[in-house]
Amino acid sequence: MDSFSSPSSGSSSSKFSTEEFVDQLKTQLAQAYAEEFLETVRGKCFEKCITKPGSSLSSSESSCISRCVERYIEATALAAVEKMQGENHGSPQAPGSGMVFPGLVAVSMYPSVGLLVESDWYGPVGFRD
């Protein structure tokens, strides 16, 4: 690719634009945040729900894990809301402007917990397993 060697006024599909870079960066970041969140949830729910590992997951363990995941997301929303309120009392800032996935997703999943959040989040992110 010689897109770096020839300055030109127009943009063509062969040029690597800042916009594309920014979009890719944001996507990568969102995926990294999502994976980190998943890892945390795994740790917490294993701790709470799998007390004596058996030869398979029992149905009570499975349902515990489901509830645990929901509760942890809810707990994230609660923490995010408190953090945003703390930010607002400290310095004037639009709610949610600093928010990232997954805090943002958590808040949007629990509207009773959250405030109305305005954001420019990164768009759909797939969970890789």
Add this chain to the structure above:
Amino acid sequence: MDASSLNSAELQRLISQEKERAMMNEMVAKLTSACWDKCITSTPGSKFSSSESTCLSNCAQRYMDMSILIMKRFQSMQ
């Protein structure tokens, strides 16, 4: 757009914006983790009890209060 715009102030702005977002995410994650450990002592239910949700909210606020106190303490040492 050409490659030289990657060195622009716009990129600087983007980086500091993302840094702030990362710090925000880190803080929320830390709050959630610490407060989950403190407040959710039994097996997770299908919803939080009122004492659990109160504990979580209080915990987050106290953690942030503590954060400010620690900052002040460090600043007073310099």
